[in-house]
Amino acid sequence: MKVAYWPGCVSRGFTPELHGAMAKVAPALGIELIELNRANCSGCGVIAEHSQELADSLNARTFALAQKEIEQGADLMMNICSTCQGAQSECQERLDASAAYRAEVNKHLTPEGLEYAKGIVNKNFLWVLVEELGLEELGKLVKRPLTDLRVGPFYGCYIVRPTDRIGIDDEHPRDSYLELVIETLGGTVVDYAGAQKCCGFPISLMQPDTSFKMAGRHLGDAKDAEADCLVTPCPLCHLNLDMQQPVVSKAVGRDLQMPVLHLPQMVGLALGMSPKELGLSKHVVKPTSVIDWSTSVVGAVGALSAA
């Protein structure tokens, strides 16, 4: 499978381990990444808040660049950020709904010979895993099942709401894919209240107290449910949940110590890659429970056949 790949800004900025892990994991899954390095920020919802036309034009530009790759043989566009997915889907919804509006936006792209044509397929890595690769295929690639690792899913708002825009329906229960992937990799899903709530990142600079208490509540709920770690397809959630965790702990008066994995890192671990090469050492909260798990399971041959 070949994908026109939009890594997003944060995965190349403050969470470089995400971009790195994706680059390691993709070939192991048979995914060829054609990086869209001329594309631009999705605007993370804030540019759309500033100007709809600007956000729609910028994302139409990214889509048009991706469509060029699709013409050259890529199967679809892929992103690794819940927020990019949501922000881009919002623009796509408007662009696809009206030929007249699309033409107006495309005027901004014509000087460079770009044009967005209705109907691009743009999927987060999570959706690609389930809908393109398939869980059965993914299961076959598992070398070191996440036996006994208790993982709490954390989706990020942008990838689960609004359900119609995000394409969640009976055939595509995208709001349960993280659970399905955790189980396929041999892990145990932890049920806790925060899985589809907000990490608080969007208001971390406006209302830091509310923001950190949000993150703190979910991390605390996961801890109460005895999670070993969380996993997220969103690098912005990762910033509030991991990078800010020392501050978050203070805001809620509780020593949280909850490691948070990026989705490709969790997949990589199950595929047999080492925590170090997946960039786990770059996290602010040391993923000790995860590393302990992986070293102990390496020797446990029984766990392999149990999968």
Next chain:
Amino acid sequence: MSSTETTNDGASTKVEGLQEFTLRLRRYDPESGKPAYYEEFTIELEPHRSVLDGILQAKNDEDGSIGIRCSCRAAICGSCGTRINDKPGLACHTHLDEALKRSKDGKITVEPLGNMPVIKDLIVDMDAVHWKKQARVTPWLLPSEPLPEREHIVPREAMVDVTQSMACIQCGACVSDCLSMEIDPLFVGPAALAKTYRFVGDPRDARHQQRLNDLAQDPHGLYACTHCFNCIEACPKGVAPMSQIMRLRRIASQDHHIVDRNNGERHEMAIVNSVKKYGTLNEANMIPDSYGGKLHPASARAMLASLPVITKALLRRKVTPKSALFHPKSPDQAQIKRIYREVGEREQRLEHNLYITQPDEDPAEIAAHEAHVAAAAAREAAAKPGVDQTGAGA
């Protein structure tokens, strides 16, 4: 007309078309001194009937003390807001079969709305939260004086634009699951902010600037929404409160140039300008730019407060001094700048609101929709053999 049949186990007879459903209701009576508990009721109705019909059957046949508020039973009055299988909505507007489909264990769980105190069972105190917040935003027209001698004349488009926020039936479903309000109960919230747009978008109102400034400066106001989409998902009327909040922010920052003390406007401009300059976000500049630039005292305070985080990120090689200080520019920056300029030069904002403009017509979809409407009408006719008791037409 209705026939009875014996089921396979032979134990019960059923009227054709009826189906059994189990409702799990959250019961709570503060006066009893007992904690809340869940109680199950089995009801029997056609699957397309509403969850409210089911609750009323249980109340009628089994336990008259079940507390539920309702009136119109047709998604108009906004009384029956509840949480059904963890999602807020109208009990009269949720079909039993749909609710069952969303249930994890074959039972339909009904709970009172969140973020508000419970008066009894499924009835919450709307006065304590929802109506108080509505009152907070001065929910009436403040026209310029003197009033015109006759009517106000306004462009048609301007009124079409506010119809979306006018569609609100005050059911409180959005308030129930607002994630900012869950942490910050003082947050003005989605319904009241949607109501604000109803007046800020109305050309007859003369206090747009004051309304916006008041909410922009309020630490629990315009910039306290965390963009979680729960209100869009919850609203049974398509009001999309979060979209109205984004429009309020746009109008506050760009039309009225309100620079708020919550850094809302600065944060917006920090991101907009970063993409203009680099094509991508420069996170390292996000904190200082959102606090008024590197040299602003508030910015220094914020940097100091986040110092432990930054140090840790540096220690773990997550962020390198180079990546923090140097941010690469997109090779196509001229192109991106041109798009900014073209959009900025427009006299009127180009917006495309799908609530007002319907999507381009797809013949196959129209046919499918018409078939669906006809089928629903046929079912409705079959379900209500009697004449509408009020005798009032639509």
